[in-house]
Amino acid sequence: MSTSVLDRHAALVQAGELRPDADQVRAVSALAKVQAELEGAPARGITIWRFLGRKPEPARGLYIWGGVGRGKSMLMDLFFDSVQIQRKRRAHFHEFMIDIHARLKAERVKEKGDPIPPIVAALAAEARLLCFDEMVVNNMADAAIMSRLFSGLIAAGVTVVTTSNRHPDDLYKDGLNRQLFLPFIDLVKENLDIIALDGPTDYRRDRLGSAKTWLTPNGPDATAGLSETFFKMTDYPPEDRAHVPTLEMDLGGGRMLHVPKALKGVAVFSFKRLCAEARGAADYLAIARRFHTVIMVGIPVLGPHNRNEAARFVTLIDAFYEYRVKFLASADAEPDHLYPQGDGRFEFDRTVSRLMEMQSEDYLAEGHGPR
Ligand SMILES: Nc1ncnc2c1ncn2[C@@H]1O[C@H](COP(=O)(O)OP(=O)(O)OP(=O)(O)O)[C@@H](O)[C@H]1O
Ligand SMILES: [Mg+2]
Structure with missing residues (x-):
């Protein structure tokens, strides 16, 4: 060749x-x-x-x-x-x-x-x-x-x-x-x-097509949907799914983050990895800068005992929103039923509103980067 x-x-x-x-x-x-x-x-x-x-x-x-x-x-x-x-x-x-x-x-x-x-x-x-x-x-x-x-x-x-x-x-x-x-x-x-290189077509947006970005509930159907979008966006052959590259991301200051799937600016994480471990705004901003699309699986419905997870999720979505990251997720509820009660429930309204906007055609058509 x-x-x-x-x-x-x-x-x-x-x-x-x-x-x-x-x-x-x-x-x-x-x-x-x-x-x-x-x-x-x-x-x-x-x-x-x-x-x-x-x-x-x-x-x-x-x-x-x-x-x-x-x-x-x-x-x-x-x-x-x-x-x-x-x-x-x-x-x-x-x-x-x-x-x-x-x-x-x-x-x-x-x-x-x-x-x-x-x-x-x-x-x-x-x-x-x-x-x-x-x-x-x-x-x-x-x-x-x-x-x-x-x-x-x-x-x-x-x-x-x-x-x-x-x-x-x-x-x-x-x-x-x-x-x-x-x-x-x-x-x-x-x-x-x-x-x-500034032609009329945003090919990435084309590839995302009309794929749903918020899938409920967690389970095999949602996983299959997200994984199809992942392969479409990264051009990776689905039959080779066992070999999708991982990434050890250097967040600076000696902090590392394992990204289970990372390819062509698209990353896949579980809710657990990003929101159940001690992580903060700096980590989320580093992810937001590095990836134009993040797929998150396994978002549960959060209760009062999950206030730390909820607070981290708020910070995460703020960072992603700031950088216009395309956010695709599977969850057990729609955004407005994700955190029905608990500390910081009031602040969570902003997150719900952002999550709704992040599913909109206008948001998805925007470029990656700080606003
Ligand atoms: N001519 C084309 N036909 C079909 N798909 C294309 C074409 N050009 C690019 N693509 C696909 O469109 C997607 C976006 O392309 P790419 O990531 O190279 O964009 P980019 O210019 O680097 O965008 P960004 O500035 O956001 O990084 C990729 O999946 C790529 O394979
Ligand atoms: Mg690029």
Whole structure:
């Protein structure tokens, strides 16, 4: 089988797995160009380059931006999978930055001066292609270091390919001390080709179709319904259900969360795992940032003795609502009968109202991300 991203994309369209889409073809052509440059460049350390006394030009990177469900992640994954080079890494941007901050902390402990160069060197040794999904900048800690980090990486010959919902000019928009961040935007414009993938179709919304998002009661029917939606949204073959990937999610600060099913921005959890264990807003926000869709199974009717679970569920739904996460669930009752009495029953009304809105067509059509 050909490994050119162009051919593989054409084959998927041919096979009817992808709908023909002119904007996607443009993006694939741009990705194919990066692929050719990456594969054409001689591997690092080849003598002739040393002999000529200069390094080969690294492949120029790519910044793909556009609305939700346009196929950015799908195309980048196809590209990443196609590129035949040894040292490549694909990361979710937010998790990459958590890793960077951990490395910064470790470097600072050594007190050996500027912590960024050794991190850049380590990253460049690990990968000459770095693919990021969902580049978004929403805190000053990231904003302040990105310009230096990425100029270092690019100077070290690393090719960066990234997706984002925003044009580079709109990254960290209205952020605190944004002037510290502006050099990063210039860097992107100088070193990455910027391409819009913003056609008229939100394919994810199409895939969700008219699937019900709140299924009652808990049981085999509800499970079967949710699982069908999961496979439809992730393109995963249902007959291979035993091998759906799990994820050990790093929530920062040494906190980990086991995600029993995690694929293409969709996660599956039980109510127990998220609301019966000691978890808080920071954990829920991390989940909300990381996944555009969360499927939760086994929500019981809550009573006065479940006040902690109820309070956590309120916090969870607030986080999901804030980030416009699509929430699909199986429960023993409709939202308004979920917590008939107990502490915090009054606050729970807001949750009921949000849960109703989260089932609406308008909500489901909105993009993932903070409001
Ligand atoms: N041309 C297409 N035909 C059919 N399905 C498609 C097509 N393009 C994308 N899809 C599917 O639509 C869904 C959404 O695509 P994808 O996740 O790549 O969107 P995205 O642009 O990354 O969205 P977001 O910005 O929310 O991350 C995926 O399941 C993907 O396989
Ligand atoms: Mg995506």
